[in-house]
Amino acid sequence: MSGFLQPPEMTSEVRRLFDDDLAECGYVMNLTRLWAHQPDTIAGLFDLLRQCVEAGGLDLRTRGILVTACASAMGDSYCSLAWGNKLAESADARVASGVLRGDDDGLTPRERALARWARKVARDPNGIGQTDVLALREAGYDDGQIFAVTVFVALRIAFSTVNDALGARPDAALRDTAPQSVREAVTFGRPIEDQPV
Incomplete structure (x- = not known):
């Protein structure tokens, strides 16, 4: 099982998703098993994300800041751990664990503005005003x-x-790959799985 759903039917599209994970990560991620119920949907979502990355000029570090700030603000442990790990690799573990805890001291002023924006969008988009955009x-x-x-x-x-x-x-592998400070900062959401699926 992947989360609360039964495994999807093994089609060529599902096999391709799994093979991509195996090639990139060495295992099939739990979120891939879940989204494999609609491979075209995950492909479309990631295509939209790529368009935003290009239009916004978002490098890996910037994406890491946006995702960890957003995911931690909404209490999502999976993306917080996965992207906290990526941010630790592109910056360092102190910066990553800080963003996860809402402490942006290790960021540049431009990056701080993005982290604050991501948290506001995640927590209260209707509370955003013109002054937030001005920032x-x-x-x-x-x-x-x-x-x-x-x-x-x-x-x-x-x-x-x-x-x-x-x-x-969150995948069991994150227990070993995410820095300890990142794991300790993620005190919310679903726990890391005990054993790989």
């Missing part, structure tokens, strides 16, 4: 980038929501 402009982002970043965060919220609602637990 992004003052940090050097134009309106096209602000739109791309906001769509990116919103799509990540949708992705995390599906994973969380359907019971996908």
